Amino acid sequence: MRKGVLPVTAGLCVLAVTVMMIALLSGGRQESFSPPPFDAAAQTGAPEVPENAGYGEMDAKAFRFSAAGELEVQDGKTDVWLTNPAGNTVWLKVRILDENGDILGESGLIRPGEYVRSVELNSVPQQTTAVSLKIMAYEPETYYSAGSAVLNTTLKIA
Known part of the structure; x- marks a missing residue:
């Protein structure tokens, strides 16, 4: 044995x-890095935002941006009016996160002097819910993070 x-x-x-x-x-x-795509719906210039959108400019120290604070779901999307001021040196995108941190939807990148009106939602909550808009900034060409900012708001279901 x-x-x-x-x-x-x-x-x-x-x-x-x-x-x-x-x-x-x-x-x-x-894993290889896949840079986020640019938003195909991005428009050049400053948007004409409805007054009831709660639109305002924010200073995140490393960059500035404007976005809507009043969000409502319509046809599976919501108007965020994310604006990247022409004076910025970064590319921006927004993610809409639910209370658990799950991504409900996100834009593509927008360059300085551009804005994106709406974000298509991957899933729509059954009722009005608390959400966060996470604005992420990227250094051009390298895609290194230039910081982020979070806005807490609600997503209203029409």
Whole structure:
């Protein structure tokens, strides 16, 4: 019985080392980065925003932006009026997050001097709910983060 224990133990050690090496080598792989696309609906200039949208300009220190504070779902989308002022040096995008941090919808990137009116929602809540608008800034060409800002509001269901 003792003569068979040594080969079995040695085999198990070799198997364990092999599994650890495979795990270490495969765990070191990094996924390739896919930059966010530019928003196909982006428009140049300053938008004419309805007064009831709660639209205003915000200063996030590293960048400025304007957005709507009153959101309402209509036909599976909501008007956010995200505006990237011409004086900025960053690209912007917005994500609409529910209370759990799940993404309800997001825009593509917009350049300085552009705005995007609406964001298509991936899922529409059943009732009016608290949401966050996460405005993310990217350095042009490198896509490095230039910071972000979060606005808390509600998403009204029409």
